[in-house]
Amino acid sequence: MNINKTFMILLLGIGVFTVACRSTSDVRKSAVKSETSSQELNQTDKEALVSNWEPEKSIEFVIMAGKGGGADKMARFMQKIIEKNNLSSQQLIPINKPNDSGAEALQYLKNIEDKNHTILVTLNSFYTTPLRKPELGIDIHSFAPIARMAEDSFVLWVHKDSGITNLEEFIQAAKKADDKWLMAGTGKGQEDQIITNFLNDTYNLKISYLPFKGGGAVAKQLAGKQVNSTVNNPSEALDFYEQGIFVPLAVFTAERLARFPDTPNFQEKGQDFDYDMQRSIVGSPGMSKEAEVYYQNLFKKVYESSEWQNYMRDKSLKGNIIFGDYLKSYWEFQEQKHKQLLERTGEIK
DSSP: OOHHHHHHHHHHHTTOOOSSOOTHHHHHHSTTTOSOHHHHHHHHHHHOOOOOOOOSSOEEEEESSOTTSHHHHHHHHHHHHHHHTTOOSSOEEEEEOOGGGGHHHHHHHHHOSOGGGEEEEEOTHHHHHHHHOGGGOOOGGGSEEEEEEEEEOOEEEEEGGGOOOSHHHHHHHHHHHGGGOEEEEESSSSHHHHHHHHHHHHHTOOOEEEEESSHHHHHHHHHTTSSSEEOOOHHHHHHHHHTTOEEEEEEOSSSOOTTSTTOOBSTTTTOOOOOOEEEEEEEOTTOOHHHHHHHHHHHHHHHHSHHHHHHHHHTTOBOOOBOTHHHHHHHHHHHHHHHHHHHHTTSOO
16 A cells, blocks of 8 residues: 555544535545645656556546536547547547436446447546445446546526525525425536535425436526526536626636636535535546556547636636546545445435
8 A cells, every 4th residue: 555545544533524514625635646746747757657558449438527617528528539639549529427326337338248349537526426326336446547627616606586685685585485495416426415515404494305427407497497506516506607697606716717706605604514526537447557557648638638628617617637546545545434434414324
């Protein structure tokens, strides 16, 4: 076991996480990520080994969420970068498998016969769905650690016609509406519901959570005024925001987002809470090491492209690329954190 991984487990043992979900801000403070961003990039240089393996046919690029959401937008944008810059000899084919909070996608990768030509775009349901559904027999540590491409943010949104312009007005309105206040989100027991539970517990609310298959569908629910609020990622809500339809009330990040400079975070409101979501690429359990290294090198080139760097800035994504043992340590930390979160809200025992 390497030093970084040992230190990560030690931090977990002494209770590194705080009330709610410090998410990867805790990881950033840990030994695994505290030695500057440049060292993270050096890590990728060392681990990006030479591979003589090349794909022999089209690559299935599975997305464990529905069309129009952050994971879907990211996957299709990366596909365009790869094709535009001729980074792969074979085409990547995006395939959405959002059913059962991503269980469909995880099982598909687990059972696929061709391990080397199937990769998956993940979010935090990579942790929460196997924890909530142990009968699936999914071991996330058996997946190939290709690359964490970024961490995504969450924003509390309402429709402009609600007349709500700040968090205090949101709390007042939601409290008055009781359980008739509707929050749309992606999946059950996933990121959006975790955040909804935080709002309910912190402000003594009774917001009703309605699950959908992807962030695109969630945003459309708010745009059509079928629900009262969402916590969509910026990339999922930007079109509606730029049209003046959505109003951002607060961000679930450790610092304000440059894209929304006037929108406060919860630390400013007296709550020690922030929550990020991984945007990672993983390979099927049983993928050959040669193929794993090929995909690591491929997505390292994507990450370093000007197109991806601009996308990260425009969509309020953050974080350096990590993979290999470094990414597995990140998964181990996140799995334990989400286990505690789900236990706290009664999703698992």
